[in-house]
Amino acid sequence: MSGSGLRVQIASYNANLQGAETTRHDLTPWLIPAAEQRPVQPVSSKPVTNANVLEAAAYKSSNAKTPSTHPSLPREAPDFYAVGFQELIPLHTGFAASGHVALYNTDLDIRRTVRPHQAVVSGTGMYASLEEGGGPEGYPLLCRVDLVGIALFVYARERAAFSVSKATTTSARSAAHRVKEIRAAKVGTGLAGVMGNKGGVGVRIVVAAADGKGPDEVLTFVSAHLAAHDHNVLRRNKDWQQIVQRMVFEPTSVQKLPILQEQSSKPLNPNDMDALKQQHEKETQPDKRAKKIAPLDDKSYTVYDTTHLFVFGDLNHRIALGKSELERARKGDEKAGATSELTKESLFKALEAGDWSTLSEYDQLSYQRLSQPSKAFHGLTELPIEQAGVPPTYKYVVSRPGKQTKKKNAGITSDALEGHTLNKKRVPGWTDRILWASAPARDQNAQHGVEVEFYRSIMQYTHSDHKPITTLLRLPPPGSSPQLLSSLNPYETLPSTQRLLLSTSGVVLDRLVGYIWSLLLLAGGGSLTGGLLEVFIIGAITAWWLYQPRA
Numbered sequence: 426m427s428g429s430g431l432r433v434q435i436a437s438y439n440a441n442l443q444g445a446e447t448t449r450h451d452l453t454p455w456l457i458p459a460a461e462q463r464p465v466q467p468v469s470s471k472p473v474t475n476a477n478v479l480e481a482a483a484y485k486s487s488n489a490k491t492p493s494t495h496p497s498l499p500r501e502a503p504d505f506y507a508v509g510f511q512e513l514i515p516l517h518t519g520f521a522a523s524g525h526v527a528l529y530n531t532d533l534d535i536r537r538t539v540r541p542h543q544a545v546v547s548g549t550g551m552y553a554s555l556e557e558g559g560g561p562e563g564y565p566l567l568c569r570v571d572l573v574g575i576a577l578f579v580y581a582r583e584r585a586a587f588s589v590s591k592a593t594t595t596s597a598r599s600a601a602h603r604v605k606e607i608r609a610a611k612v613g614t615g616l617a618g619v620m621g622n623k624g625g626v627g628v629r630i631v632v633a634a635a636d637g638k639g640p641d642e643v644l645t646f647v648s649a650h651l652a653a654h655d656h657n658v659l660r661r662n663k664d665w666q667q668i669v670q671r672m673v674f675e676p677t678s679v680q681k682l683p684i685l686q687e688q689s690s691k692p693l694n695p696n697d698m699d700a701l702k703q704q705h706e707k708e709t710q711p712d713k714r715a716k717k718i719a720p721l722d723d724k725s726y727t728v729y730d731t732t733h734l735f736v737f738g739d740l741n742h743r744i745a746l747g748k749s750e751l752e753r754a755r756k757g758d759e760k761a762g763a764t765s766e767l768t769k770e771s772l773f774k775a776l777e778a779g780d781w782s783t784l785s786e787y788d789q790l791s792y793q794r795l796s797q798p799s800k801a802f803h804g805l806t807e808l809p810i811e812q813a814g815v816p817p818t819y820k821y822v823v824s825r826p827g828k829q830t831k832k833k834n835a836g837i838t839s840d841a842l843e844g845h846t847l848n849k850k851r852v853p854g855w856t857d858r859i860l861w862a863s864a865p866a867r868d869q870n871a872q873h874g875v876e877v878e879f880y881r882s883i884m885q886y887t888h889s890d891h892k893p894i895t896t897l898l899r900l901p902p903p904g905s906s907p908q909l910l911s912s913l914n915p916y917e918t919l920p921s922t923q924r925l926l927l928s929t930s931g932v933v934l935d936r937l938v939g940y941i942w943s944l945l946l947l948a949g950g951g952s953l954t955g956g957l958l959e960v961f962i963i964g965a966i967t968a969w970w971l972y973q974p975r976a
Contacts, residue, residue, distance in 0.1 A: 429494075429899075429902055430865075430899055430900035430901050430902045430903075431504045431505065431600065431632070431642070431644075431899075431900045432501075432503045432504050432505075432586075432878075432897065432898070432899050432900070433503060433504065433505045433506075433507065433644070433733075433735070433897075433898050433900060434456075434503040434505070434506050434507070434895065434896070434897045434898075435507050435509075435646075435735055435737050435859050435861075435895065435896050435898065436455060436456055436506070436507070436508045436509065436893065436894070436895040437508075437509045437510075437511075437648065437737045437738050437739070437857055437858075437859060437893065437894050437895070438455065438509070438510055438511070438857075438886075438889070438891065438893035438894075439510075439511040439512050439650075439738075439739040439819075439856075439857060439889055439890075439891035440510050440511070440512055440513050440888070440889055441512055441823065441888060441889030441890055441891065442512050442513070442514060442515050442516075442574070443513075443888050443889065444510065444513035444514045444524070444527045444528070444530075444531055444576075449530070449534055450886070450888060451538070452534055452535065452538040453538055453545060454883050454885060454886075455883045455886070455893045455895055456506070456508070456535065456538050456539055456895065457484075457538070457539065457542055457545045457546065458879065458881045458883060458895060459479055459483040459484055459881075460483065460484055460485060460486055460487055460500070460878070460879040460881075461483065461487065461879075462813075462814050462815055462880075462881055462882070463843075479548065480548050481498075481499045481546065481547055481548025481549075482499065482548070483548075484499045484500045484545075484546040484548075485499035485500065486499075486500065486878040486879060486897075487879070488876060488877060488878055488879075490876050490899075491876045491877075491878045491899050494586055494587060495553070495557065495558075495587045496557060496587070497547075497553050497554075497557055498543060498546055498547060498553055499546055499548070500546050500878070500897075501586060501587060502539070502542040502543070502562050502582055502584075503582065503897055504581065504582050504586070504599075504600035505579065505580065505581055505582070505600055505630075505644065506535070506539060506564060506578075506579070506580040507577065507578075507579050507580075507628075507646040507648075507735060507737075508535055508577070508578045508579075508580075509575075509576070509577045509578075509646075509648030509737055509738050510531070510574075510575065510576045510577075510648070511574060511575055511648070511650040511738055511739040512574045512650070512739075512889075513527065513528075513531065513571075513574050513575070513576050514527045514528075514574055515574075516573065516574060516622060516942070517938075517939055517942035517943050517946060518939070518943075519571075519572075519573030519574045519621065519622075519935075519939070520573055520620075520621070520622075520935045520936065520938045520939025520942060521935075521936060521939030521940055521942070521943050522935070522936065522939065523939070523943070524571070528569065528571055528576060531576070531578070532566055532569060532578055535578055535580070536564055536566070536580070539562060539564050539580070540561045540562055540563075540564070541561055541562075542562045543559060543560070543561075543562070557587060558584060558585075558587050562582065562583070562584060563582070563583035563584065563601075563686070564580035564581065564582060564583065564601075565580065565581065565583060565601055565683035565684075565685060566578060566579070566580055566683065567579045567580060567581050567601075567604060567607050567628070567630060567680075567683060568607050568609055568628045568630075568680050570609040570610070570611055570626040570627070570628060571611075571626060572611040572612075572613060572621040572624055572625075572626050573613075573615075573620075573621035573622050573935060574621075574622065574650070575611075575621070575624060575625065575626050575648060575649070575650050575738070576626065576648070577626045577627070577628055577646060577647075577648040579607075579628045579630065579646055581599070581600040581601035581604055581630075581683075582599055582600045582601060583599055583601045583602075583685060583686065584599055585597040585598060585599040586599075597635070598633075598635065598637070600632070601683065601685055602685060603632050603633040603634075603635065604630055604631070604632055604633075604682060604683075605631045605632065605633050605641065605721060606629075606630070606631040606679060606682075606720060606721045607628065607629070607630050607631075607679065607680040607681075607682065608628070608629040608674035608675070608676075608678045608679050608680065608720070608726070609626070609627065609628050609629075609674070609678050609680055610626070610627045610629075610672045610673060610674050610675070610678055611624065611625070611626045611627070611672075611928075612624045612625050612626075612667060612668050612671045612672045612928070613928070613931035613935070614651075614652075614663075614664040614667045614668065616934070617930075617931075617934060618667070618927075619927050619928070619930045619931035619934065620931050620934050620935055620938070621931060621935050622650075623650050623651060623652055623664060624649070624650065624664070624667075624668065625647050625648060625649035625650070625668040625672060625738070626647070626648050627645060627646060627647040627648075627672050627674070627728060628645070628646045629643065629644070629645045629674040629726060629731065630643070630644045630645075630646075631643050631721060632644060634903065639903060639905065640903060640904075640905070640906060640907040640908075641907070642732045642733065642903050643730070643731040643732045643733070643909070644731065644732070644733050644735070645674075645728055645730075645731035645733070645734045645735065646735045646737075647668065647672070647728055647734070647735065647736045647737070647738075648737060648738045649664075649665075649668060649736060649737070649738040649739075649740060650738055650739045650741075651664045651665065651738075651739070651740050651741045651742075652664055652741060653741050654741075655743040655744075655745070655789070655851075655852045655854070657741070658742070658789055658793065661740065661741060661742065661793075661801065662793060662800050662801045665801045665802065666801075666916055668728070669727065669728060669729070669914065669915070669916050670916045670917070670918055670919045671918075671919055671924050671927060671928070672727070672728050673725050673726065673727055673918060673921075673924065674725065674726045674727075674730075675725050676720040676722070676723050676724070676725065679718055679719070679720045680718070681718055725921075727911075727914055727918055728914075729804075729909075729910045729911050729913050729914035730909055730910075730911050730914075731864075731909060731910055732863070732864050732865065732903065732907075732908060732909060732910070733861065733862070733863045733864070733900055734805070734861060734862045734863075734910055735859070735860070735861045736802065736805060736859075736860045736861070737857075737858060737859040737860065737894075738857070738858075739819075739856055739857055739891065740790060740856060740857070740858050741856050742788065742789035742790035742793070742854060742855070742856060742858075743789055743819075743851075743852045743853065743854030743856065744767070744772065744784055744787050744788060744789070744817070744852060744853060744854045744855075745767070745787045745788075745789050745792075746767050746768065746769065746772065746787070746852065747766055747767060748766055748767075749767070749786045749787050750787075750789075750792040750796075767784075767787050772784070772853075773837050776816075776817070776837050776839060776841065776842065776847065776853070777837060777839040777841065778839075778841060779816070779839070779840075779841025779842075781810050781811050781813075781814065781815075781816070782810075782811035784810075784817075785809065785810035785811050788810060788854070788855060789854070790802070790855070790858060791810070794860075799915070802860055803913055803914075803915045804862050804867075804910065804913030805860040805861060805862045806860065806861065806862065806871060806872055806873055807858060807859060807860045807861070808859075808872070808877050808880050808896070810855055813880045815855075815880065815881065815882040815894070816841060816842050816843070816882065816884065816892075817847070817853040817854055817855055817856075818854075818855055818856055818857040818882050818891055818892040818894060819851070819853060819854055819855075819856040819857065819890060819891050819892070820847065820848040820850070820851040820853060820890045820891070821845055821846060821847055821848060821887070821889075821890050821891070821892065822845075822846040822847070822848050822890070823887065823888065823889065823890050824887040824888075837849075842884070843884040843885075845884055845887070848890060856891065857882075857891055857892070857893070857894045858894070859880075859894060859896050861873065861875060861898065862910050862913065863875050863900060863901055864908035864909055864910050865900075865901045865902065865903050865904050865908050866901035867910075869901070873901070874900075874901035875898050875899065875900055875901065876898070876899040877896060877897070877898060877899075878896075878897040878898070878899060879895075879896065879897050880894075880895075880896040881894065881895050881896070882894045883895070944956070945957060945960065948960065
């Protein structure tokens with residue numbers, strides 16, 4: 426049995442189609458955030474320099490059970506990063522599967538951001554000493570899987586945690602070196618129930634025991650984007666059911682393992698060109714390249730066939746006006762009413778006061794998850810809204826440099842929202858969520874034995890009507906025998922032929938819509954309306970010509 430569990434940082438952002446823009450905004454406040462929800466001044470919004478880094482204390486976990494494992498840093502870098510996006514690229518680009526450049530640039534942005542992790546959290550802009558494992562972090566991309574505007578990037582740390590490396594000297598293996606297998610899957614649940622404008626993408630990773638003796642751990646990440654609008658609760662539940670029934674990690678979905686630097690090698694002097702050349706030649710030798718892709722076994726696995734399951738994204742659940750369904754469920758009486766009914770007026774007052782505890786009683790997702798029997802997200806848990814202390818993540822007035830803000834849609838603004846303005850056209854809510862389940866300590870407490878080092882929404886991002894969220898989780902150590910969440914699966918997996926038919930239909934419809942949409946934009950000079958008008962005019966002229974009498 427391993428002495429300590431893995432540390433996994435989950436991040437999710439509905440980017441409002443910003444991934445394809447040439448202007449890239451800094452991801453540091455999101456991927457390396459301060460531990461407290463309230464921003465600490467000055468806010469880091471530029472590349473790290475000694476002038477704009479936050480104090481080291483800002484990054485120290487407020488959870489007494491998760492002290493830093495590093496002797497001089499308030500927080501060590503996580504073992505894994507799982508970064509999910511929704512609406513990352515324009516729909517026509519996603520439907521046509523032509524967003525490769527935007528996805529590539531997003532991957533570069535993420536890796537550039539997390540590389541100076543030590544310098545960001547140190548409070549000085551400097552790395553730790555070489556004796557303490559100081560220097561930039563290496564996070565090779567394990568897998569990228571995307572579906573229209575939904576994307577998931579998973580990275581593993583190439584350096585062993587300081588406490589582990591000191592305890593086991595050269596035998597310690599980093600998270601990246603422990604990865605044994607990677608599989609990917611995707612499910613479209615959007616238009617016609619199969620298109621990729623809604624749905625989920627998943628990555629399943631098999632991780633060897635830290636000591637090389639215990640059982641493997643399996644991490645499964647699912648980035649999802651469910652049906653929109655506050656009245657579509659049943660449709661969202663159906664989307665969840667489709668993801669569980671159709672997201673299967675087949676042996677044919679196995680991905681290449683990344684090429685890693687030998688862990689025993691010492692950091693090289695960047696001015697020593699001969700040493701750098703020798704390392705390059707060594708790493709690019711044929712026997713050092715990635716091994717032939719081969720699954721560990723020929724079995725297929727569902728999202729619940731895992732040690733740890735993480736589900737996150739724009740799940741689109743809102744604050745429900747009226748009686749509290751959650752309170753009725755807790756009382757065990759569907760006819761019992763809440764002590765008060767949530768109206769628009771009382772909603773606005775609670776938003777102004779930052780009364781997240783009261784509003785959490787009207788959260789649609791909590792009711793669907795906690796009702797008996799559960800209606801969605803079966804067996805999963807999360808940090809309660811009142812404990813997380815984050816404002817609603819949707820829907821805010823968008824403000825971008827060089828673009829005028831639409832004041833007519835402005836609604837409530839308050840200190841509790843950190844000065845940001847909610848859009849009055851939509852019912853607000855905690856649409857962006859991070860849920861998890863963990864088998865080793867599922868019965869230990871409400872969080873399944875998972876310790877939350879921080880949970881943040883990044884209010885300073887104004888490019889989208891959503892606020893990005895992120896959390897750092899310390900997982901419970903694995904047991905002496907393999908443990909999975911398979912018993913929590915509420916649905917039967919669809920037959921392989923049916924899954925293939927649905928996925929193929931979705932791809933065909935996606936491409937058809939994407940190509941037609943792209944051609945219309947091309948014809949209209951970037952305007953869909955202009956393209957449709959041009960097609961109409963050409964069609965009308967053609968019809969007139971065809972119906973002209975012939976001599």
